Amino acid sequence: MSDACTYCGSDVSDHDPVFVEEGTGDGRQEAGQFCNYACLSAQIDDTDLTTGACCRIDLGG
Template identity: 70%
Template sequence: MTADCTYCGSDVNDHDPVFVAERRGDGRESAGRFCNYACLSAHIDEANLVDGACCTVDL
């Protein structure tokens, strides 16, 4: 299994990795791995993953 960062392609094991999973039915499926929260945040921004996604937090 590859350990390349979903965002930048670096080996996440060289950094402080963060792993993301999404629910799929009763299980969960890997949705990406990132060097750190900076890569995760950049990936979210680039892929517009928060567009239309919101819980009930009042900002």
Template identity: 45%
Template structure:
């Protein structure tokens, strides 16, 4: 397995708010559960968090936790 590192274009826009990512604290993510689709760029963690929540990307992906259980998984 290899990784390719590339720098996004200077005018790359945030996948959530459409701001220029380099005007903020940019990060990129890739969904590797579906053939590692194309990278999505976000201008900050807040936009990434809202994008994840609005698209319900964590639904069914976390273990069930209860305060009565000693260990989660």
């Protein structure tokens, strides 16, 4: 597996790496690796990963 950061392409082992996995129907699969939370956050912002996604349920009070 490559050590390249999903966001910036740097070698994550040179930094303080963060690894992301996504749940699939029957397990988990790698979704990315990042130098640190800054690169993860930038990737999320750049790809709008959080748009429309929220684990909180609005019960409508």
